[in-house]
Amino acid sequence: QQPVQSPQAVILREGEDAVINCSSSKALYSVHWYRQKHGEAPVFLMILLKGGEQKGHEKISASFNEKKQQSSLYLTASQLSYSGTYFCGTQFSSGSARQLTFGSGTQLTVLP
Amino acid sequence: NAGVTQTPKFQVLKTGQSMTLQCAQDMNHNSMYWYRQDPGMGLRLIYYSASEGTTDKGEVPNGYNVSRLNKREFSLRLESAAPSQTSVYFCASQLNHPNTDTQYFGPGTRLTVL
Numbered sequence: 001q002q003p004v005q006s007p008q009a010v011i012l013r014e015g016e017d018a019v020i021n022c023s024s025s026k027a028l029y030s031v032h033w034y035r036q037k038h039g040e041a042p043v044f045l046m047i048l049l050k051g052g053e054q055k056g057h058e059k060i061s062a063s064f065n066e067k068k069q070q071s072s073l074y075l076t077a078s079q080l081s082y083s084g085t086y087f088c089g090t091q092f093s094s095g096s097a098r099q100l101t102f103g104s105g106t107q108l109t110v111l112p
Numbered sequence: 113n114a115g116v117t118q119t120p121k122f123q124v125l126k127t128g129q130s131m132t133l134q135c136a137q138d139m140n141h142n143s144m145y146w147y148r149q150d151p152g153m154g155l156r157l158i159y160y161s162a163s164e165g166t167t168d169k170g171e172v173p174n175g176y177n178v179s180r181l182n183k184r185e186f187s188l189r190l191e192s193a194a195p196s197q198t199s200v201y202f203c204a205s206q207l208n209h210p211n212t213d214t215q216y217f218g219p220g221t222r223l224t225v226l
């Protein structure tokens with residue numbers, strides 16, 4: 001039940017926008033978005049909960065469509081620092097040990 | 113706070129050797145996790161510990177054992193290393209707040225098995 005991320009890779013110029021999607025075949029409780037730079041640990045960006053509102057942080061925001069069991073991450077006016085691999089981690093229940101199942105990642109490259 | 117720390121940062125083993133990867137967190141989190149990450153792939157859960165004294169298998173537990181030594185520490189042991197276990201290993205921890213928490217990752221251990 002690994003979520004499917006699309007696209008697998010995207011190349012942008014500074015200032016352009018991007019959308020990364022994360023789809024699940026199983027009903028989701030929450031979606032967690034992370035960014036990982038080469039050789040580093042994944043860093044938490046935001047969490048979307050079932051029934052929750054769209055989240056945002058500066059120029060990065062995300063939504064959660066319960067009907068489609070899909071989350072989308074929106075990067076607007078991209079900066080060089082946005083480069084990295086973006087992972088979604090999906091959680092299927094609110095159990096005490098909240099296992100996350102991660103997608104295979106979307107590699108984002110922002111060029112000057 | 114140091115967050116989640118892992119030792120060692122790098123390790124080279126020969127096939128059949130054993131080793132233990134150490135993980136500690138100072139955030140008073142309840143749950144801890146071990147993942148492996150292979151090139152071009154996402155994170156796959158090896159084992160996790162919902163709370164002190166409990167451990168459970170994840171997606172890829174074969175060839176590994178874990179110990180939740182106390183609330184802070186969670187170790188991963190490779191009893192007889194194989195080349196297929198060459199990977200980057202990440203430890204993570206989570207508080208288990210009802211609606212807002214997530215997992216925080218350590219810096220990783222890069223393991224090569226020859």
